[in-house]
Every structure is written in structure tokens, then in C-alpha cells.
């Protein structure tokens with residue numbers, strides 16, 4: 048059986064033959080480097096001048112054999128080489144430095160080593176053109192996606208506005224129901240008093256005044272609604288309690304219609320917050336509308352919406368709760384996402400809570416969360432204090 052070669056045997060064998068051995072090793076190394084898919088470039092750095100002195104096959108193919116013995120500027124331009132050379136001087140290694148050569152992207156890595164009077168730089172270049180192209184396409188796709196999302200958000204805001212316009216007409220109808228009936232009564236009075244020969248000037252004046260007062264009231268309602276739904280242009284400090292009152296006022300006729308009672312518990316008269324008062328009222332209105340929608344389906348009484356406002360340190364907490372039976376548990380985890388609705392058959396769009404969250408989080412820098420309690424739903428809003 049043949050004995051295994053030991054290190055000592057090998058040493059004996061090559062002794063005196065070191066130069067030749069090194070030469071063979073070097074040739075092997077170069078042969079292997081010629082097989083690699085990366086471009087490899089060796090540069091001599093003698094004080095004051097540098098020159099490319101060897102390139103593997105891939106490098107020759109990519110950059111041309113003519114670069115041999117040339118300054119590295121010729122390969123990648125003075126500014127890219129200046130940058131790489133400086134970094135190599137400072138750190139002795141570079142990694143994945145992106146350089147564009149003739150429209151293609153390369154990642155250069157390399158090392159710098161010292162001889163006695165010279166330095167020796169080895170660079171490996173990886174062609175990442177396709178990779179960079181892919182990154183560029185991805186970046187473009189992402190910005191397109193962001194643009195689409197913004198557009199979508201804008202459309203949704205518009206949709207919400209249309210929906211609230213639709214609701215506004217509903218509110219006005221509720222507000223006008225009574226004065227319109229009264230107006231009808233006045234006209235009937237006038238007619239019957241005329242038929243009975245009782246229509247004198249003073250009676251006529253009285254009825255006309257009553258009618259005018261009703262018309263004034265009705266047109267004031269429209270003004271109130273118009274102001275209410277006008278978006279605020281700038282952030283301001285405003286009274287949260289007042290904004291909530293206005294939201295309740297806007298829906299009051301519709302709440303009366305369903306015999307819904309609104310209970311308010313404000314621990315102070317005023318709570319100041321920074322933001323957009325009309326948008327904030329709109330956010331609260333969306334919550335009240337949802338509670339009203341749930342309560343309108345409730346067959347029994349009481350039907351209550353309770354609104355609590357209290358201070359939480361220097362911040363403000365608002366709770367809007369109802370006894371309308373609560374939110375479908377299946378909807379809870381996605382409730383604030385757009386188009387999530389449990390009322391599709393009755394015309395719900397699922398935009399209300401999405402808009403409410405946008406207003407509370409983006410415009411008021413606050414937080415909103417929903418939960419169910421024993422007999423109904425509860426929305427908790429947290430608003431940071433001013434300043």
C-alpha cells in the first residue's frame with residue numbers, strides 16, 4: 048500500500064524549485080480567473096502613475112484588450128477612478144461601488160496591497176445593468192402606485208363629499224318637514240278665513256309675518272349646512288366641544304325622527320385642540336350617522352347615543368357610544384379600511400369611517416379605535432393637546 052504524502056515530503060520535493068512552483072501556481076490562478084464570469088482587472092500603482100497590467104478574459108471582452116498598460120481613467124473616466132482610488136487609499140478595500148461604463152452599470156469591489164515601492168490593486172467588476180434596470184423599473188412602478196393611491200384617496204374624498212351632500216339633502220328634508228307643514232297650515236288658515244269672511248288686514252299681516260319667519264328659518268338651515276360642510280383651509284386652534292355640538296345640531300332633526308336621545312357628558316366647557324374644526328365635526332358626524340343607522344334598526348327603546356369628552360392629562364379623549372347592538376365582529380379588524388360596510392343593501396359605501404380615520408389621524412394627529420361593549424358600539428378618539 049502506498050503511503051500518503053506528508054507536508055514534509057512535499058517540501059522536500061519542491062525545495063530549490065520554489066520559483067518554478069510559484070510560476071505554475073500563478074498560471075493556475077490566472078486560468079481560473081479567466082473562467083470566472085466577473086471581470087477582473089489588476090492595476091499597478093507606482094507613485095505618481097497607475098496602469099492596468101492584467102485583465103481576465105471577461106474583462107478583455109467587456110472593456111477591450113486595448114486598455115492594457117493604459118491608465119484606469121481610460122476604463123471608467125477620471126471622476127469614477129478618482130473616487131475608487133481615494134477610497135482604496137483610505138480603507139484598502141472597496142465593496143460594490145456602482146460605476147457606469149459605456150451605458151452599462153458595474154459594481155466594483157477590490158483590494159489594495161503594498162509591495163516595497165509600489166502598490167497593487169485588484170478590482171472585480173460585476174455587470175449589474177439588468178439588476179439596475181430592474182431596480183429602476185421597480186422604482187417607477189412604486190411611484191406610479193403611490194400616485195394611483197393618492198388619486199384614489201382624492202376620489203374617495205370626493206365620493207365622501209357626494210355622499211355627505213346626499214345626506215345633507217336628507218338632513219334638510221328632516222329640518223324642513225316641520226316648517227313646511229306649518230306653512231301649509233298658514234295657507235289653509237288664510238283660505239278658510241277668507242271663505243268665512245274673517246280675513247282682515249291684521250290677520251293677513253300676522254299670517255304673512257309667520258310665513259316670513261318660517262322662510263327665514265328654512266333658509267338659515269341651508270346656510271348652516273353650507274358652512275358646516277365647507278372644508279377649512281388652515282389648521283387652527285378650536286374648541287372640540289363646540290365642534291361636537293355643531294355636528295349634533297346638524298343631525299338633530301333626523302335623530303328626533305328616530306326618537307334617539309343624545310346624552311352629553313363634558314367634564315369641562317371647552318377643550319382646545321389643533322386642526323380643522325369643520326373636518327373634525329364631519330368626523331364626529333360620521334360616527335353619529337353610523338350610530339343612528341344602527342339605532343334606526345333597533346326595535347326597542349331606549350335608543351341612546353352618549354358623547355363623553357374628558358381630559359386625559361393635557362390631552363383630550365372623546366367617546367361616542369351607542370346602545371344599537373354593536374358592530375358586526377367580523378368587520379372589527381378592517382373597520383377603518385375603505386369600502387368596508389355592513390350595510391351594502393341599504394346603500395352604505397363604507398367610506399364614512401375611512402374618512403373619519405383620515406381626519407383624526409392625518410389632520411388632527413390623533414388616534415381612533417372601535418370596540419363593542421355590552422349593548423352597542425363605542426368609538427374612542429384621542430387628540431393630543433395644543434402646543
Ligand SMILES: Nc1ncnc2c1ncn2[C@@H]1O[C@H](COP(=O)(O)OP(=O)(O)OP(=O)(O)O)[C@@H](O)[C@H]1O
Pocket residue numbers: 210333337338341369371372373374375378382387388389390391394395396397398399400401424
Ligand atoms: N355604531 C355602530 N354600530 C354598529 N355598526 C357600526 C357602527 N358604526 C359602524 N358600524 C359598521 O361599520 C360599517 C362601516 O361604517 P362606515 O361608516 O365606514 O360605512 P357605512 O356606514 O357602511 O357607509 P357610509 O360610507 O355611508 O358611511 C357599517 O356599515 C356598519 O356595519
Ligand SMILES: [Mg+2]
Pocket residue numbers: 333336337399400
Ligand atoms: Mg357610515
